[in-house]
Amino acid sequence: MCGFIGILRNDNVQAIDLDRWNEALQSIHHRGPDDTGNYRDERVEFGFKRLSIIDLEHGEQPLSYQERYHIIFNGEIYNYVELREQLIEQGVTFQTMSDTEVIVALYAHKGKDCVQDLRGMFAFAIWDIVEETLFAARDTFGIKPFYYYETKDRLIFSSEQKSIKLLTGQHELHQENIQHYLTYQYVPEPRCLSKDIFKLLPGQYLEKKPNQKAIITCFNKKSFLPEEKQFSEFTKETRQVLEDSVAKHMRSDVPVGAFLSSGIDSTTIVALAKQHNPALKTFTVGFETEGYSEIDIAKDTAEKLGVENIHKVITPQEFVTELEKIIWHMDDPVADPAAVPLYFVAKEASKHVKVVLSGEGADELFGGYTIYREPLSLKWINRLPKSIQVLMNKSAKLLPQGIKGKSYILRGTTPMEDRYIGNAFIFSEAEKKMLLKNYQRNQPFTEITKSMYEDAKLYTDSSKMQYIDLNTWLPGDILVKADRMTMAHSLELRVPFLDKDVFNLAKQIPDHMKIANGTTKYVLREAVKGLVPDSVQYRRKLGFPVPIRHWLRNELYDWARDLLKYSPAADQIFNREELLLLLEDHAIEKVDNSRKLWTILSFMIWYSLYEQADTTQSLKLVKEKTLAYKTVYTNAPAYSE
Structure with missing residues (x-):
């Protein structure tokens, strides 16, 4: 890279x-x-x-x-x-x-x-x-x-x-x-x-x-063009195209390793890569907080596959210490908490190899997100007369926040174009209007996906969601953090699922073969049966989870409060009182605002690095951060004529 x-x-x-x-x-x-x-x-x-x-x-x-x-x-x-x-x-x-x-x-x-x-x-x-x-x-x-x-x-x-x-x-x-x-x-x-x-x-x-x-x-x-073929034919072709992709992705004149989490995606890559390099090194990170570590599962998987696993536990102190540097590397903020463990696992891997394989893209290509099953559960609502749906929607909006069933009814009675914009949906238009000092009503979130839904108008609802993710979430979040967090440590990341030959096959798989038997990525799971351990084949992955919900109520509460109180962005862009209310409601466990808070906090840190009222001062700050952070790397020769 x-x-x-x-x-x-x-x-x-x-x-x-x-x-x-x-x-x-x-x-x-x-x-x-x-x-x-x-x-x-x-x-x-x-x-x-x-x-x-x-x-x-x-x-x-x-x-x-x-x-x-x-x-x-x-x-x-x-x-x-x-x-x-x-x-x-x-x-x-x-x-x-x-x-x-x-x-x-x-x-x-x-x-x-x-x-x-x-x-x-x-x-x-x-x-x-x-x-x-x-x-x-x-x-x-x-x-x-x-x-x-x-x-x-x-x-x-x-x-x-x-x-x-x-x-x-x-x-x-x-x-x-x-x-x-x-x-x-x-x-x-x-x-x-x-x-x-x-x-x-x-x-x-x-x-x-x-x-x-x-x-x-x-x-x-990119487009999805489902074909009706035998299920066994799809599983056979999926196995073959993945074997070929991983073989091609192993081409290198330097050592290649792989990230390993608890799910089937990274495990598939590791199992296939091991066929080309029996001495393959794998890398995993986790947290001390209970329920937020994949290390034990990854160690077990590595042992069953016969590969080495190198792992690290991340402390809250390390998390905060490196956060400013992480956001500096991002360029624009990406408020996906998974970027942080990715940064640390890349740091660990860079001590041993120069290239790593990873499982990004499998969910978007093979239908791996649980949300893709939502249209199945909402079918009965969609069959109701529109007048009944409108009445249900209005009634659900009157229910207090947190009441069981409210979200389900709202989703079922809201057109997909108005509710699904990709794997993350943080703040609604009403919430942004309260948060921002200069809210612009003529720029709703639907402006981003409008043309995509037009392209996908003939798709099934599940395929529409997949198409939206492929064009928003994947390049905007998944691949940004993958590139920046590995490049921060001069490590090349390769993603064998995101291969044009793999996609040309995946786009043919119909919905009923992707979200079948109560699971997701069904074709992929069956295609690698016998290759990956049975304990992994149908396990729901965690994907390097981060305990920010817990930390923002405990270890990181004071840090977050001070950032919201004293960041210049809180005065210039946001309504500070609304921000502090988000934190307090979260701290007393009134509601889980962790993702909302993380989106705001990430922006605050980014703003302090890149955006100040005076352009000269802003550039000076960026240069100072550049000088500070590049000292960890080998000095490079300057250009001269």
Whole structure:
């Protein structure tokens, strides 16, 4: 895994000052501490931080090809060996054994259609000197990030938002996106909390010539196309495609390990990976609080699979001590508590390996979330006349909070488009109106998913939910924390479930084979029967759970209260009294506000790092944090002409 920054300038626009350039490049040093590279001509500036995984001796970047093309690339192409052989048969010669050269050679021969052949995770940019064209692309699932900022003078892009901020000083806060953050617990792509900085969406590419506006095109729009095949055929094909994906994901010139939790996803990956590396190391973390540790289960699973398990217990003190650094690495806040144990398990893994496999994506592809079974339980309500449903909805709203059945009736009598926006739903519009000083009623959360529901209008209700998660929760939460928390420790994370061949099969599986026999991911579970221990096959996973509900009533209560009382965001953005009421209601166990509080607290910490009233002070603070945090990494050489 690596990190890059790049600039394409228009006519008569000066290059970025070298000191500022080096500072921006150094801010992503954690993404690639092994090597630093730069390329600069009269139009472009490319900077690169390399984490050496493939072709350790000759894989330096930026890489030049035929003296015409220059590429910077973050990710891994798992079918690069096969693509390389195909290109050699067509007369192409290569100077390295790297997948980077395969991408640029493929682009030289096929142009923008090259992205259709790539099987892997990627964000890259190619500069064509002859055509004076910049071509950039992001992988189908959004595993790798690509931020960009465009003005009348230049296009600036990077693997992390902090580099762009250091180069531009742009820090105006986007009020509308604060509202969306409060509902989703992350800022839905392509938006960011800072105005004028955006992300390429998964499956998009960007083309830009100097003095022309960038053109963005979708090259892969994911869809579910169920087919009626025999159940046994689906399980057989699922096993085969996963075996192939894990084999491809094991390609590396450095040691590969794997994360191991209590569920079937990570266990499947570990069991398949062990076939290629019997000495595979696995990594697990947990907490001291009862019910919030998967260590014992993971140790048992590892023993049954015959692999080593390395584990660590996280204390509340460590949790708080590292939290500011964790949010610094996130760029924009992602208020998923699971990011914290992921940070610690990555830290532990980085002491032993340079690459880890993980089980992200299985739930979104194979129908793994329990919520996907909800339409089955709501069927009887949906059959009632609309007039009865409206009456039930109004009556349920009058019931006190916490009354059993209220939530169920409200869900059943509310159209899916108005209630389901992905795996997390933190604050409603009414709650945000109370919390925010500048609430904007014309930006409801449904604005984000409206076009997605239009795309999925012919899907079943369960598949609609799956489609929404695939386009919101997966790239906005799951993959952001996976990338940032591993890259914080210069560790490459690979996700074999999020493979285009795996998806091409998973999208064919009908609902009744995904949510069957009272469970989820039924095809997947049956496909790996005999591969994973029986004790894991139908266990409900915890997914590195975090005891914030308990801690915010005990160990972290004072810390949270002080943050809500004294954070500048509490005065400038929120109504402080409402925030403190959330905490007090939670502390006396009137209601579980832990996820709401964590969303607010994460924002508070982020705000103190990145957003101050004075832009100069804000930049100064970011630079100070950059200097403070990068000292834990190896010093890297600066760019010089």
